[in-house]
Amino acid sequence: MILSTTRFGRLPVDETQSIEFPEGLPGFEDCRRFVPFEHAECAGLIFLQSMDRPDLCFLTLPVRSLRPDYRLLLTPEDSELLGLEGGRTPQIGAEVAAMAILSVREGHPPTANLLSPIVVRVATGRAVQAVRPDKRYGCREPLAPEETACS
């Protein structure tokens, strides 16, 4: 299908690759369907374009490409939203993909939200922004672990 977007204009997307957030994202509760894709504009980044709002497009990167040792921690509620039995936390890989939303502002170093990764169940396309119940990562982490956020 062709998606009308603010950023990319008319964008051909594969609808079968779309992912669905049953409860939206915090601050964007009404935006449930997104389509992830890569674009020549910045190869390697994964753009997450809303199918409900043409002007909403998040920039993301796989959490493991930012922190190779990243491990998920899901609340029982998020686990249930993903349809995982027994409220368990899955491992990143064949079962779920995990991406961090980037914040890119001119004049500031870019940051990644590692507190609240987007977790997608690969088999079903169900997704949640899983806010961690611990304090291991923040929502404005530098892209490389050795950098400091204010460098």
Add this chain to the structure above:
Amino acid sequence: MLIIQRHEGQTVLVGDDVEILIIECAGRRVKLGFRAPRQVAVTRGEVKLTREQNLVASQPVSPAALRAVGQRLPILRAGTPSSPGGAKP
């Protein structure tokens, strides 16, 4: 900040309509119950942080700023990580 000590099973009232019940204290965790009108949103503090950060992240990014991100990332320079089911337009 007002600080009140409570035991399990006791409650705290905020205004007339919001009741917080201390259900259980175990180790370093506290289980709380909330009774509040439907229009009062009860969320974890981290969810509020996430909402605020999502609003920042949703702002349009200039092509120059995007190029700057690419230059910062060795992983992007080195190659393309596989997209989780991402379609290539």
